Amino acid sequence: xxxxxxxxxxxxxxxxxxxxxxxxxxxxxxxxxxxxxxxxxxxxxxxxxxxxxxxxxxxxxxxxxxxxxxxxxxxxxxxxxxxxxxxxxxxxxxxxxxxxxxxxxxxxxxxxxxxxxxxxxxxxxxxxxxxxxxxxxxxxxxxxxxxxxxxxxxxxxxxxxxxxxxxxxxxxxxxxxxxxxxxxxxxxxxxxxxxxxxxxxxxxxxxxxxxxxxxxxxxxxxxxxxxxxxxxxxxxxxxxxxxxxxxxxxxxxxxxxxxxxxxxxxxxxxxxxxxxxxxxxxxxxxxxxxxxxxxxxxxxxxxxxxxxxxxxxxxxxxxxxxxxxxxxxxxxxxxxxxxxxxxxxxxxxxxxxxxxxxxxxxx
Amino acid sequence: xxxxxxxxxxxxxxxxxxxxxxxxxxxxxxxxxxxxxxxxxxxxxxxxxxxxxxxxxxxxxxxxxxxxxxxxxxxxxxxxxxxxxxxxxxxxxxxxxxxxxxxxxxxxxxxxxxxxxxxxxxxxxxxxxxxxxxxxxxxxxxxxxxxxxxxxxxxxxxxxxxxxxxxxxxxxxxxxxxxxxxxxxxxxxxxxxxxxxxxxxxxxxxxxxxxxxxxxxxxxxxxxxxxxxxxxxxxxxxxxxxxxxxxxxxxxxxxxxxxxxxxxxxxxxxxxxxxxxxxxxxxxxxxxxxxxxxxxxxxxxxxxxxxxxxxxxxxxxxxxxxxxxxxxxxxxxxxxxxxxxxxxxxxxxxxxxxxxxxxxxxxxxxxxxxxxxx
Numbered sequence: 042x043x044x045x046x047x048x049x050x051x052x053x054x055x056x057x058x059x060x061x062x063x064x065x066x067x068x069x070x071x072x073x074x075x076x077x078x079x080x081x082x083x084x085x086x087x088x089x090x091x092x093x094x095x096x097x098x099x100x101x102x103x104x105x106x107x108x109x110x111x112x113x114x115x116x117x118x119x120x121x122x123x124x125x126x127x128x129x130x131x132x133x134x135x136x137x138x139x140x141x142x143x144x145x146x147x148x149x150x151x152x153x154x155x156x157x158x159x160x161x162x163x164x165x166x167x168x169x170x171x172x173x174x175x176x177x178x179x180x181x182x183x184x185x186x187x188x189x190x191x192x193x194x195x196x197x198x199x200x201x202x203x204x205x206x207x208x209x210x211x212x213x214x215x216x217x218x219x220x221x222x223x224x225x226x227x228x229x230x231x232x233x234x235x236x237x238x239x240x241x242x243x244x245x246x247x248x249x250x251x252x253x254x255x256x257x258x259x260x261x262x263x264x265x266x267x268x269x270x271x272x273x274x275x276x277x278x279x280x281x282x283x284x285x286x287x288x289x290x291x292x293x294x295x296x297x298x299x300x301x302x303x304x305x306x307x308x309x310x311x312x313x314x315x316x317x318x319x320x321x322x323x324x325x326x327x328x329x330x331x332x333x334x335x336x337x338x339x340x341x342x343x344x345x346x347x348x349x350x351x352x353x354x355x356x357x358x359x360x361x362x363x364x365x366x367x368x369x370x371x372x373x374x375x376x377x378x379x380x381x382x383x384x385x386x387x388x389x390x391x392x393x394x395x396x397x398x399x400x401x402x403x404x
Numbered sequence: 405x406x407x408x409x410x411x412x413x414x415x416x417x418x419x420x421x422x423x424x425x426x427x428x429x430x431x432x433x434x435x436x437x438x439x440x441x442x443x444x445x446x447x448x449x450x451x452x453x454x455x456x457x458x459x460x461x462x463x464x465x466x467x468x469x470x471x472x473x474x475x476x477x478x479x480x481x482x483x484x485x486x487x488x489x490x491x492x493x494x495x496x497x498x499x500x501x502x503x504x505x506x507x508x509x510x511x512x513x514x515x516x517x518x519x520x521x522x523x524x525x526x527x528x529x530x531x532x533x534x535x536x537x538x539x540x541x542x543x544x545x546x547x548x549x550x551x552x553x554x555x556x557x558x559x560x561x562x563x564x565x566x567x568x569x570x571x572x573x574x575x576x577x578x579x580x581x582x583x584x585x586x587x588x589x590x591x592x593x594x595x596x597x598x599x600x601x602x603x604x605x606x607x608x609x610x611x612x613x614x615x616x617x618x619x620x621x622x623x624x625x626x627x628x629x630x631x632x633x634x635x636x637x638x639x640x641x642x643x644x645x646x647x648x649x650x651x652x653x654x655x656x657x658x659x660x661x662x663x664x665x666x667x668x669x670x671x672x673x674x675x676x677x678x679x680x681x682x683x684x685x686x687x688x689x690x691x692x693x694x695x696x697x698x699x700x701x702x703x704x705x706x707x708x709x710x711x712x713x714x715x716x717x718x719x720x721x722x723x724x725x726x727x728x729x730x731x732x733x734x735x736x737x738x739x740x741x742x743x744x745x746x747x748x749x750x751x752x753x754x755x756x757x758x759x760x761x762x763x764x765x766x767x768x769x770x771x772x773x774x775x776x777x778x
Contacts, residue, residue, distance in 0.1 A: 082616040083587070181706075195707045196480070225479035225643060227704050230687035234703065252616060255689025258696045278693050296621035297691045298650035305628070307650070309621030313586050 044213055044246045045071045045094075050105035050115075052086075052093050059318040063089040065270035066105070068344075071214065076240065076247040078261030078278070080254065080293070084314050086270040087250050091216050095130060096122040110213065128158045131207040135219035137199035141191040147202050148172070148187030154209050174205040178235060197228035201235065208239060214246045221256065233260055254297055258282060263352075266290045269315055269325035272344060276353035286347040286355035286364035288330050294366075311393045324358070332374050333389050334358060334381035433604060433637045434468040434491060439500035439510075441486055445712065459711045460486040462661035463500070465738075468605065471631065473638040475652030475669065477645060477684070481708055483661040484641050488607045491639060492524050493517050505604065522552050525598035529610035531590035535582040541568075541593055542578040548600040567596040571626060588619035595626065599634075607639045612647060624651060645688045649673055654747075657681045660711055660719040663738055667748030675758055677741050677750035680720050682762055700763035718753065725762050726754050 052064040064086040071077050081087045092098050094107050094114055107114040109130065117125065126132075134140045141150060151174060152167035162170075168187065175183035178201040191199055200220065207215055217236065221229040237260055240247050249261060257264055257278065264281040266274045266289065274287040285291045292310040312329040315321055321328050327337040336358055344354040347361045355364070358381075363373045382390065441461040444454040461483045468474045476484045490497045493509060502510040509520050525548075528534040535544055546564045549555045555563050565575035571592040582590055591611060598606050608627070612620040628651065630636060642648050648655060649669055656666040657680065665678040676682040683702040690696050704723045709715055715722050721731040730753050738751040756762065 082618065197707060226645065226689075227479065227683060227687045228707075229689070230701050231703055233689075234701070253689060254617070254691035255696075258691050258693045259689055282691070282693050293617055294691065296618045298621075298624070298644075298646045299691065307621035307625055309625060310618035313588060313619065314616075 042073050043070050044073045045107065045109045047090075047094070047107045048105055050090060050093065050103075050107060052089055052098060052101045052103050054098075054101050056318075061317045062320065063101075063270055063317055064093065067267070067270075067272055069265055069272070069275065071246045071248060073213065073246050074240070074244040075262045076249055076260055078257035078264045079248060079250045079267060080252065080257055080264060081267035082252060082314050084269075084317060085267040086317075087267050088218055090267075091132075091218060091248060091250060095126055095132065095216070124158070127154060127212070128210040129212050130214045130216065131210070131212040133200075133203055133207050133215065133217040133220045135222050137196055137203055137223065138191075140203055141199060143191055146188050146190055147175075147194065151175075151202070151206050151209055154206055158210055170209070171205075174209055175202065177208070177239070178202070178205045179231075180205075196224055197231060200224060200228075200232055204232070204235065204239070208243075211243060212245065214248065215240075216248045216250070218250045219252070220249075222251070222253070229256075236260065254282075254293060266293070269320060270317065271325070271356065272354075273326065273357070274353075274355040275344065276348065276355075277350070280348055280350075280353045280364075284348065284353070284365045286353070286359065286361075287326075287357045288332050288359070289326050290355075291366065292329075324356075327386075328389065329393065331390065331393055332359060332378050333386045333393070334378055335383050335386045336381070338386060338389075431469050432467050433470045433505060434466075434639070435501075435503040436464060436466045436487075436491065437501045437503070439464050439487070439490060439502060440498045441483075441490055441495070442498045456712050459661050459714055461490065461497075462714070464658075464661070464663055465500075466656055466663065466666065468637050468639055469653075470604075470637055471635045472653040473631065473640050473651050475648035475655040476639060476641045476658060477643065477648050477655060478658035479643065479684075479708055481660075481711065482658040483711070484658050485609055487658070488526075488609055488639060488641055491605075492526055492607055493520065522548075522601045523603050524605045524607065525601065525603040526607045526609065527591070527594045527598050527611045529613055531587050531594060531614060532582075534594055535590055537582055540579050540581060541573075541585070544582070544593060545596045545600055548597060552601050554601060563600070564596075567600055570630075571596045571599070572622070586619075588615050588622060591615060591623050592626065595623070595630070599630065602634070603636070605637045605639065607641075609641045610643070611640075613642065613644070620647070627651065645673075645685060657684065660708065660714050662719055663749075663751065664720065665748075665750040665752075666738070668745065671745055671748045675744070677744065677748070677755035678720075678752045679724050679726050679756055679762060681750075682756050683725075686763070700761065702762045718751070726756075728754065 048068050050064055050067045054061045054063060067090055079087045089098060093101065093103055103115055148168055148171045151171040152164065155167045155170055156162055172183045172187050175187060180186055180198060180201055194202060221232050224232060251257060261278050264276060264278055265272050266287065268289050273289045274285065281290060285294060295308040296310060298307060310329050315325055323339045323341055324337040327333045342356045342358050344356045347353050347355045347364050359374055360377055363370050363377065439461055440463055442457040442459055445456040445458060446452045447455045464487060466474065478484045489495045491502060497510050501508055504520055509517065542561065542564050545567055546560050549560050565578060568575045573589060573592050585593065612623050615623060631638065640648065640651050652669050654667060655669050655672050657664045657678065659680050665672060665676065665681045672681065673685065676685055683704050686699060686702045702725065706723055709722060717733045718731040718736050721727040724731065736751045736753045738749045740746055740749055741755045
């Protein structure tokens with residue numbers, strides 16, 4: 042069952058330097074009980090996009106639609122949005138240090154959330170429910186720890202408390218924005234396991250925003266790779282990892298140090314992400330793409346099916362058969378590229394090949 | 405191209421002008437022996453009495469060979485950054501000794517330490533916080549020349565621009581401010597600054613943690629190239645185990661101020677002996693869904709205990725899936741376990757055997773280990 046359907050969402054912010062086009066037309070759906078992983082580098086628009094869904098981007102110019110459970114979130118007023126936020130959609134942010142108020146007790150903060158959405162709950166009842174929630178997320182001795190201040194919790198425990206808050210009102214959708222980035226590996230493993238377990242128990246949908254392909258490999262069902270405010274590729278998890286079509290997805294996978302792949306050198310993506318104020322022409326990835334062709338310079342590709350299932354879509358002009366990490370796929374890519382290049386794109390390709398290690402010049 | 409003077413320094417070394425260390429361990433650049441670093445905790449109020457000690461680094465011995473990389477891994481608060489600061493001479497050590505290039509550098513006066521500061525440079529984690537925002541890039545990279553009286557005027561400018569080119573920056577951006585560069589480029593500025601005075605050792609404290617994956621790979625490749633070109637040694641600190649495995653020749657795993665396990669990277673990664681190493685490795689996210697699905701995670705119970713009052717015996721015992729009575733009373737020495745190469749050491753009474761299933765063992769003893777720390 043489709044819980045959230047986002048269509049052609051665009052967000053831009055007018056600034057003194059020009060219009061920042063943070064999100065430039067993104068569409069996706071999330072089903073109940075599923076996990077969508079959204080991957081992208083800093084500035085790819087992944088956080089702005091989800092914040093917009095919750096009405097947290099004041100000052101942004103927003104268009105498109107985001108239908109959640111039959112209601113278009115983008116048309117809701119502040120008061121109506123407040124009823125959705127926390128109760129039906131809750132958010133877990135990256136930094137467990139700053140997402141809690143330092144001067145209020147942990148239990149008080151959870152109780153406040155419960156009572157803000159339902160005035161009929163008594164203080165005592167809210168406290169009881171807070172203790173239950175803390176127990177559910179694995180805080181030891183919740184009866185006493187409920188009266189602790191956030192600074193008395195470790196980073197991992199604080200993130201657990203935040204998850205307890207996110208669960209407090211049994212939301213249908215949880216948006217987790219880099220929830221484990223600030224945590225150590227062993228704690229990260231605990232938190233990811235906890236999220237998965239809770240999701241299974243309650244059939245909640247989860248949107249996991251991250252820059253870490255390892256986190257995605259662990260818990261996502263579907264993956265959307267974002268680049269410069271748009272989806273570059275979207276597919277089931279296995280297709281993204283084993284049959285990526287977009288050269289950006291392929292580049293991301295290849296730049297991760299991997300002991301099993303061997304080799305002394307990493308294969309980074311050349312250059313750096315573009316400025317969202319002055320975007321390149323055509324495909325926004327072309328200045329960094331080793332497979333750049335003539336049409337990439339002038340025409341921006343849109344998402345089209347590249348797999349057998351119809352769900353795997355990619356915004357790249359390379360032929361459908363070029364999906365994958367195999368040598369065959371590489372042959373197809375090279376052949377296509379040779380046929381489709383003239384002077385202009387050849388020059389860009391040569392520059393990329395000549396300076397694979399440099400980040401290019403700042404704009 | 406190369407940084408001017410580097411060949412010179414290398415030649416000097418080859419000619420034996422550098423005094424050879426008495427124990428003739430020529431290939432060891434840094435020797436850390438039984439180093440302890442305790443921070444006193446003062447009482448609040450007028451008397452400021454010392455009421456306790458934070459055991460940040462507690463009896464650590466390690467060596468860094470010339471031209472090699474020692475990776476140091478461990479979780480927040482395990483003491484890895486404190487150890488790095490001790491080696492760099494930024495903070496005095498409580499006891500033990502640190503030998504650099506055959507000479508003892510721990511306990512030296514500021515003045516006596518000065519020549520070694522040139523040889524030991526640091527690259528920091530945060531490319532935003534480690535560069536003065538009001539200083540131009542040229543002057544940031546050129547400052548070490550000024551401090552060590554190495555070059556001035558046009559010569560300095562020329563050297564700075566050569567350095568910028570070497571680390572992949574456009575030398576024409578000499579006059580720009582750090583704010584005009586991206587995160588990855590700022591980290592390159594940090595690398596150029598560290599490289600300026602031709603150090604022998606560069607301490608990299610989480611140098612790529614703040615960077616995006618694609619940029620991270622660029623900086624890691626740059627560091628590897630510079631090591632080959634200049635024969636640098638690195639002390640490389642990171643929490644990303646795959647990154648450490650990629651760059652390091654040897655690794656040391658720290659837990660609560662102690663070395664839990666140390667050795668050449670492949671034995672440590674492929675056949676971890678310490679349950680903590682095994683847990684760390686099993687918890688690291690793998691960017692491969694099949695591996696992720698097959699892997700048995702060892703979930704550790706609780707949090708890292710406080711270094712103010714570390715647990716008795718083995719410091720890992722309250723969280724260890726294999727802990728027994730002995731572990732509570734007796735601190736295991738760091739030693740070679742049967743069947744391991746002599747360079748591979750672990751501090752554990754009951755070392756992990758290949759193929760042993762710790763993931764399920766953990767759930768059985770988790771009740772015993774659920775002692776809470778914070």
